[in-house]
Amino acid sequence: MISADPNRVIAIARSWLGTPYHDQASLRGVGCDCLGLARGVWREVVGPEPFSIPPYSRDWGETGPREVLADGARRMMIEMPPAEACPGALVLFRMKPRAIAKHVGIQTGPDSFLHAYERLGVIEEPLTPSWARKLAFAFLFGKWVAVFFGKRDALIA
Structure with a gap:
């Protein structure tokens, strides 16, 4: 997987400025929540969403055994240490101590x-x-790239 151009990620994200808040929506200029913003940027930077997003709770104090947002991001993005987050990175916030990370932004x-x-x-x-x-x-937003080695092909991760 290679990372997407951070300047492009930021420019697309900024094109969403002023979009009204609407829970579980993802339509620029019409309405979105924090995850909907990330989903919309993903669609423009990477392409179609690889899986549908099930309904989710707005409760920032929710606790549980799994970091659902982080687990989903790991399936399709390049993880980095939070202290190394850079412009163009998707950042996840834990809004309350011991709660799961449920707020999303783009640096x-x-x-x-x-x-x-x-x-x-x-x-x-x-x-x-x-x-x-x-x-x-x-x-980091990223894309899978096929690399051909003779008769075999592999994905660079």
Whole structure:
């Protein structure tokens, strides 16, 4: 897997600025939630979504044995240590201690990110120390690339 051009990821993400907040939606200019923003950027950067997203809870205090968002991202993105998150990365936040990571944004600069927030819609704001403390996972948008070796082909991961 190779990473997508971070400048393209950021430009596409910024084209969603001002989109109203709408739970479980993913339509630029019409409505989206934080995951819907990431899904919309994915569709433009990478292509069709590889699997359908089941309904999900908005409860940021939800606990459980699995990091559902992170597990899903691992299936189709390049994971990196959260401390190394860079512009163009998908960032996942744990909004409450001991809760699962349920808020998603896209880092737009070393100290800024873009996300969809209830009542505000899609906004870009500073990655303050408060937000940085909540950062739990980071992933790069990527694409699978077929490489041909004679009669065999392989996917670079």
